[in-house]
Amino acid sequence: MKIRVVSSRDEILSLNPNEKVIHLAFRPSNKDIFLLVEICPRLEIVQLPKSYQKTISKSMEMFLEMQKIQLIEGDVWGHRKDINEYYTVPPSVMTKIRNMQAEGIPGEKIAEKITKESKLNPKMILYILNRKQLE
Incomplete structure (x- = not known):
């Protein structure tokens, strides 16, 4: 993204x-x-x-x-x-988000974990999660 x-x-x-x-x-x-x-x-x-x-x-x-x-x-x-x-949001971050979403982890938990690792804002991560398709 x-x-x-x-x-x-x-x-x-x-x-x-x-x-x-x-x-x-x-x-x-x-x-x-x-x-x-x-x-x-x-x-x-x-x-x-x-x-x-x-x-x-x-x-x-x-x-x-x-x-x-x-x-x-x-x-x-x-x-x-x-x-x-x-x-550009690093591909490794996008992959982690995709994998965690595929595992059925709730969006808030994904945002919490990815925020610590990537310095992206939790709202930005939730936006990425809610997009119809991840890039």
Whole structure:
């Protein structure tokens, strides 16, 4: 699974409209988020670092909720934007998630275990689990 990393508001206009998961590596304004939702109509998740998420207004949280877009806290550890604009969830993590799901382990337990091993946010892991098909 790929997460599109956006490091400045100037990049929003150049995003692919089919993006579903975006990590904002800058502190977005309400205007930035409205533009993001307009440019990417299929958007399902906006991920922000913890310090930035605290600055999002309640009205913006409600707007995203009405659009059925999850706002989650998290980072893309070790990602170098100058090398690739996408952060890819490691195949080994995707394999572990698939195997645990095949064993019938509940989603919450999978999220708990994988979070400790991969630094992915539990909500991101639950999103991966709930996708119709794992990549």
